[in-house]
Amino acid sequence: MNDVAINAALVVGASGGIGSAVVDQLIKSQRYTHVVSVSHKSFVDSGSSEFDKFSNLMALETDYSAESINTLMANLSSFKGCISRIVICNGILHDDQKDIFPEKKLEDISESKMMHVLRVNALLPLLFLKELVALVKGEKSCVISVLSARVGSIEDNRLGGWYSYRASKAALNMLVKTAAVEYERRAKNVRLLxxxxxxxxxxxxxxxxxxxxxxxxxxxxVAMSLIKLMDRSDTGSNIEFIDWEGKKINW
Ligand SMILES: NC(=O)c1ccc[n+]([C@@H]2O[C@H](COP(=O)([O-])OP(=O)(O)OC[C@H]3O[C@@H](n4cnc5c(N)ncnc54)[C@H](OP(=O)(O)O)[C@@H]3O)[C@@H](O)[C@H]2O)c1
Structure with a gap:
């Protein structure tokens, strides 16, 4: 599928509130020949009927294990050099069982729960950046956005609490900033947000x-403002930490 006419967008974590809105807006923009959604559960079944009408929506499922991400990447290999927008939306703050909940004090910290939050919020997006570098590297300009959170700003931390979520988003920011240094060398056509x-x-x-x-x-x-911000070309850097209004956030 290495064809200049192909212009694909990819959304990882597409069944969540923000992820599904991003897929919706990408489809409505009519700028993409293909919109690929990646999620735990079948996105088309759980999505609105509008998605069914868009024949170029490709809905892929994953359990986010390393093996499943490898299979996913093999399925996406036909899009090599043809993806211009990627949004990675995965993130947890609490779970439905109320087993995981933001910590208010040090005594609330559980090693296993914190490890789970760190994996989903920080490590998983990095694993995608690792796999995506070969897929997006090329001539076509590509913007990869990763959903972070202001509470991940170390300078902005005045309230305390939320240890796992805060630390996972701070780690995410550092991991993506570090990956940006490598992308600058290996995939100059890519900007990270x-x-x-x-x-x-x-x-x-x-x-x-x-x-x-x-x-x-x-x-x-939020999905509309993210898509607009991804279109900006005057950023002067291949990595930014910004809010939905486009304002810079302190690291
Ligand atoms: N909502 C807010 O106010 C807010 C504020 C600041 C930052 N954010 C960030 O925005 C992003 C999207 O959140 P949302 O508000 O749309 O929340 P949401 O509706 O709860 O969506 C959660 C997202 O996380 C993924 N996810 C959940 N559990 C997972 C697991 N065990 N393994 C892998 N992925 C998992 C889901 O992926 P699947 O589609 O595969 O299920 C989905 O994309 C998150 O990164 C969040 O931290 C949200």
Missing amino acids: LFHPGTVDTNLSKPFQSKSSTKLMQPSE
């Missing part, structure tokens, strides 16, 4: 929305 979406009305923020002092955003608004 660490994106704080604001407080968005999704399952992830539900238990905390009433306590948030910031405006509650709708996933569609």
Whole structure:
């Protein structure tokens, strides 16, 4: 499929609140010959019927194990050099069983739960960046956005708490910034974006929305602003940590 006419977009973690809104907006933009969604569960079955009408939506499933990511990449190899937008949305703050919940104090810390949050929020996006470098390297300009969070800013940490989530997003920022140095050398056509979406009305923020002092955003608004920010070409760097308004966040 190494054809200049192909212009594909890829969304990883596509069944979540923000991920599915990003897929929706990418499809609506009509700029992409293919929109590829990657998620735990079948995205098409759980998505709106609008997605079914878009024949070039390719919905891939994964359990995010190393083996499954390898199979996924093999399936995506036909898109080599043809992907211009990638959004990685994976992230957890709590789980439905209330087993994982943001820690309020040191005594709340559990090693196994923290390791799980670190894997999903920091390591998984890095594993994708590792696999994607060969797929996106080339002539076609490509922007890869990874959903981060302002609480991952070390300088901005005044409130404390949320040890696992905070640390995982700070680690994510460092890992993506480090990968950006290597991408600069190996894939100059790629720009990386660490994106704080604001407080968005999704399952992830539900238990905390009433306590948030910031405006509650709708996933569609955030997806639109992310897609616009990915189009900017005047950034002067191949890596940025920004919010949904395009404002820089301190590392
Ligand atoms: N909502 C907010 O207010 C807010 C604020 C700041 C930052 N963020 C960040 O935005 C991103 C998207 O969050 P959201 O609000 O859309 O939350 P959401 O609706 O709960 O979506 C969660 C996302 O995480 C993935 N995920 C969940 N458990 C996973 C696991 N065990 N292994 C791998 N992936 C897993 C899901 O992937 P599948 O599609 O494969 O299920 C989905 O993409 C996250 O990185 C979050 O930290 C959100």
